[in-house]
Amino acid sequence: MVDVETHLKIAREKVRAAIDALEKERFSVVGDETFKAVEEAVQAYESKKDPLTDHRRSSTFHLVKAELPEVASEFKELHKIYLVLGYEYKDGEKAKQAIELTKRILRRVEDVLEVEILPPESA
Numbered sequence: 817m818v819d820v821e822t823h824l825k826i827a828r829e830k831v832r833a834a835i836d837a838l839e840k841e842r843f844s845v846v847g848d849e850t851f852k853a854v855e856e857a858v859q860a861y862e863s864k865k866d867p868l869t870d871h872r873r874s875s876t877f878h879l880v881k882a883e884l885p886e887v888a889s890e891f892k893e894l895h896k897i898y899l900v901l902g903y904e905y906k907d908g909e910k911a912k913q914a915i916e917l918t919k920r921i922l923r924r925v926e927d928v929l930e931v932e933i934l935p936p937e938s939a
Contacts (some may be wrong), residue, residue, distance in 0.1 A: 818859070818863060819863060819867070820860045820863045820864050820867075820929075823856045823857070823859045823860035823863055824856070824857070824860045824929075824931060824933060826852075826856045827853045827854075827856035827857040827860065827922070827933050828853075828933055828935070830849045830850075830852050830853035830856060831849070831850070831853040831918060831922065831933065831934060831935070831938075832935055833845070833849045834846050834849035834850045834853060834914070834915060834918065835915065835935070835938055837849060837911075838908070838911050838912065838915055841908060843901050843907070843908055843910070843911040844901050844902055846901060846911040846914055846915065847897060847898045847899075847900070847901025847902050847910075847911070847914055848898065848901075848902060850894060850897075850898070850914040850915060850917070850918040851894055851895060851897075851898035851914075853918055853922065853933075854891065854894060854918055854921045854922065854925075855876055857921070857922055857925040857933055858876050858879055858880055858884070858891075858925065859876065860925070860929060860931075861879070861883070861884075861925055861928060861929060862875070862876075862879055864929060877891070877895075884921075884924055884925070884928070886924060887920060887921045887924045890917045890920050890921050891917075891921055893913075893917055894914060894917040894918060894921065897910050897911075897913060897914045897917070898914070901914065919934060919938065922934050
């Protein structure tokens with residue numbers, strides 16, 4: 817059980833790390849950090865709804881599908897890229913795609929929670 821602000825702080829840190837990793841061509845790091853940034857943002861949403869929730873990755877997938885359906889396909893695609901970058905270490909195009917998907921998903925979570933997650937220069 818982690819509070820909303822802690823999840824948001826972690827999400828902000830991870831999205832900045834992902835952007836930095838892309839600039840340095842650390843593509844597997846981009847995959848890890850983009851997926852985890854989105855996961856933390858979704859968990860912030862979940863914590864706002866139920867402060868006593870116990871976060872699990874499977875519940876994150878379900879929550880996105882049920883509560884944020886307009887970005888569910890992006891979340892699914894981001895997860896696929898996360899796996900590709902982590903296990904196959906593909907080129908930078910997948911990493912760039914991960915950043916763009918992350919921005920789309922985080923913008924939606926920002927709207928729902930009425931907060932800022934993305935750094936101003938990347939929004």
